[in-house]
Amino acid sequence: MSTTNYIGKPTSRVDGPAKVTGAAKYAAEFNVPNLAYGYVVSSAVTKGKITKIYTDEILAIAGVLQVFSHENVPSLAWLDRSYKDDVAPGGSPFRPLHSAEVKFNMQPVAVVVAETFEVARYAASLLRIDYDVVEHATDLEAKRDDGYKPGGGKTGWMPPPAPRGNPNDALQNAAHRVEGEFIHQAQHHNPMEMFATTVEWLGDKKLKVYDKTQGAFNSQQYVTKIFGLSKDNVQVISKYTGGGFGSGLRPQYQLFLAVLASLELKRSVRVSLTRQQMFSFGHRPHTLQYLALGANEDGSLAAVHHHALAETSQFEDFTENVVNWSGMLYQCDNVKLTYELAKLDVFTPLDMRAPGAATGSFALEIAMDELAYKAGLDPLEFRLRNYAARDQNADKPFSSKKLRECYHEGAAKFGWAKRTPEPRSMRDGSQLVGWGVGGGVWDASQQKAAASASLNVDGKLTVKSGSNEIGTGTYTIMTQIAAETMGLPLEAVTFELGDTALPEAPLQGGSWTAASVGSGVKAACDALGEKLLKLAQKMEDSPLKGVTYKDVQFVNGQIRLYSDPTQAVVIRDILPANGQEKLEADGSASPDMARQSQYSLHAHNAVFVEVKVDEDLGTVHVTRVVNAVAAGRILNPKTARSQVLGSVVWGISMAMMEESVMDHGFGRYMNHNYAEYHVPVCADIHDIDVVFVEEEDDIVNPLGVKGIGEVGLLGVAAAIANAVYHATGKRIRNLPISIGKLL
Amino acid sequence: MNSFTYTRATAVDAAVREKSAASSVRFVAGGTNLLDLMKENIERPTRLVDINHLPLKTIDGTPDGGLRLGALATNADTAWHAEVQRRYPLLSQAILAGASPQLRNMATNGGNLLQRTRCYYFYDLTTPCNKREPGSGCSAIGGYNRVCGVLGTSESCIATHPSDMCVALAALDATVQVTGKNGERTVRFADFHRLPEDQPQFDNTLAPDEIVTAIDLPNEDFSQHFSYLKLRDRTSYAFALVSVAAALQLDGTTIRDARLALGGVAHKPWRDAAAEDLLKGQPATEETFRKAATAVVQQAKGYGHNTFKIELAKRAIVRALKQAAEGTQTATDVFLNSNP
Ligand SMILES: Cc1cc2nc3c(=O)[nH]c(=O)nc-3n(C[C@H](O)[C@H](O)[C@H](O)COP(=O)(O)OP(=O)(O)OC[C@H]3O[C@@H](n4cnc5c(N)ncnc54)[C@H](O)[C@@H]3O)c2cc1C
């Protein structure tokens, strides 16, 4: 076994030391010289018009430099197009400080800029604003009949497929039927790091922008288009992100405000949001789902009806794939899937970890459990009987699919065979015990990505791609891929990302980074390898003379012949022997559309959950989880496992705690802080076991990876709800399963 | 910025003098509540008097055999104090059920008594709140009131006192030692906090010039049969939806003396003497417990989102009394009684 084979090996994070020592700097930590500080003033009302802003009082405070509002914003780009970022949905993007109109509660209506943060914050707290308030609507449940079919527009959104078969008749004639409504409230991403932007003014409209984002290029494009700046003059840097989960997929308004203030004041400016203000933008939308399922006597699915109604803002159609999965996770010939939106006076929702699928799988997988009970089948057996060998939505084969193995291996690890099916039949002392199962399916996708690789005379390799690290392990796996491709030790390789000065990479999201950037990195390293081989062949007595790139392998610091590994050249010797200081190469990778489009590319999971319920007091504890995941090749079992652990915790959170509580009288989220927006603490988390069922798949991309950041979340909330049913006999279809709902 | 002057008091009488100089002066102890309120602009003191250097940090016996807890002893030091654990384990458990280790290391006993409600509207300046701004209205009534109270509420406020520690102190018949311009006085715990009535801006009966110097625990023994049961949305670092402090003295299986107080349900720790009377002299059975529980919630009133608290309180009282009678507070249920 060779020492420079890193792919597939558990590898600790290469950025770990920087993160735990504080060397890793985040957007709000760049203390550039002569910095001014902006503090955002959020609207106290939900809908209406600003009639007066008393800025004079504020400008009189010592240290205040300026108050920006719609009254004094210079004229900026006019067309909606200029405000659209890479993942903007259809509609008209929100423009900060654009007019007197207030469209949602906590809308940024002014930014106070001062010499210190403290003065800015103080002055902002005193800013008086008069509003003309008009009636607002924020309650989705009051809009049940006002849904409409959204137009297109958003990257990655697929309208539900047309109905197939005879879904209505099939449901009516089914031997067993279930139907029900499933609800979850809005949820906010709540990453640890609050959104912040530090703009360094370099003179003459030249800016260096440190931004919290999941895509430096997305921020760059947004800023240059709105403010009419050239890309050469706006460098966006985002090397570390304190959690994204989708919240950084769109440029947030502090970026706009910081750039605006910097350009106007000709000075460096930082704007950072407060925890409360983290509840003032995108979120997982409040969604109502209706499901009706039918099964035949033999336990096969007869019909699937899945309808979703989700909130969106008045100005954009935020769409996500909620119902489509219900047409592909199980074999069924009679399927009707519909998806609608309702406009509310809220900010546009935003992708949040496994957007759409987390929502859809929660409803589908509970309904499947209900139907299994109706049909008198074990819920796992029921799923196996309805296994989809082919993607019926797209009418294509899967490039690979080992969900069956996930079911089997997960069940074996969990001990599912010992489950007694009747609700309330398992106990541990005074507690009721419940076991539930769920799962899901998620897209495996690849985007175009570029990278560069550069080898130094001292044998150090630097690889660059303007991707982003949101905590998933991007630095680490890219270092692994580069080191293995070049046959160099991990320590000799540095990977750089998060900078628009680097080769362009897509937004960090959709679980596509490993596949996309990984392929780009590999391409750049292969290009460098070919150049290096040529130089090696020029060396005196080179044993590699006359061979091609395919004949050699890069391993253990050497280039050697496959046919005779004793014939080798030491990589470190090549540049000095050729009198060269440095060798560079670029590479980029795009999906092989011709090949990929013939297949359905997806990752799957199956999750098994144990809960213990104190029935008298309505308390639930998730004591055991086994999550079996089939997501192609696993590049780094350690960071991949962390991703799935995090997903399970997130699923527990979604099932048991998370909800952004809106007071519809005010149109305002009221639990807008970490004390009251609950996510689990360590004491809520017990045993979690992760099983990877590896798939060999050279169709999804040359690396064979499907991405691991989101699939692990699917079905977790449903499996918990199913386990609660098994424990208590109570069906909870309305998340979170909080204490009062089980009394 | 919100400018204020900061001074450090080293003697109680000096602290009292500074405090009575203006209504906008505040004592700061651990700061775990006050600083949050200042960040939210709910409190805007012009002067902070740091009382952490007052000689009020000790925990000592009292002449009548009780225990005196200094107002500036931290919640952590109090909960882990050997005498507290041996003689007043109910108090220790209640403190450890609150907040997080980091917060308990900073929070003081005096500050714990004086922490403000966690009603969402109280913390959000854009919404009306009678407690924050008398006469502006109560947003929780008719709004999102899941964390609000069901007992002793009024038309002007339905907020709860959020403390865990105080629930145990109420059950244990503690007294509060205070010092003001006119000297010292002793306040029964039941009289320290108040109900909202039509003046919800006042959480308690402490005069503006007064400081809490100590909390005294009487010489009584409830160390064998007790339970602090806290129900919340997650296992740690969340305020009580309902909590119960129950303590019994038993003659065989007959209840000789009983204490029962609830948290998370009212504007003050809710001690119910009538319910205690229903327990005294009775057999320690579930039936007895249920009668007491029913009595406690008889006058309870739900406001929609928080109505579940009435049934939850009833069940929690029965469970806590059962645990107390069995002496199994720390054994039966690893989840409910874990205090991370
Ligand atoms: C996120 C979070 C979660 C929490 N969870 C819980 C929980 O689950 N259960 C629980 O019980 N508590 C909880 N707490 C509250 C915590 O217990 C209180 O904040 C703490 O006890 C207050 O003590 P302190 O010394 O920090 O008070 P400070 O913040 O310093 O002061 C609070 C108030 O008391 C006044 N004061 C302080 N000492 C005296 C004195 N000796 N005499 C007169 N006035 C005085 C101050 O002027 C101020 O008005 C939580 C707090 C936070 C922030």
Ligand code: SF4
């Ligand atoms: S319950 Fe009390 S604290 Fe809450 S809004 Fe009403 S008055 Fe304010």
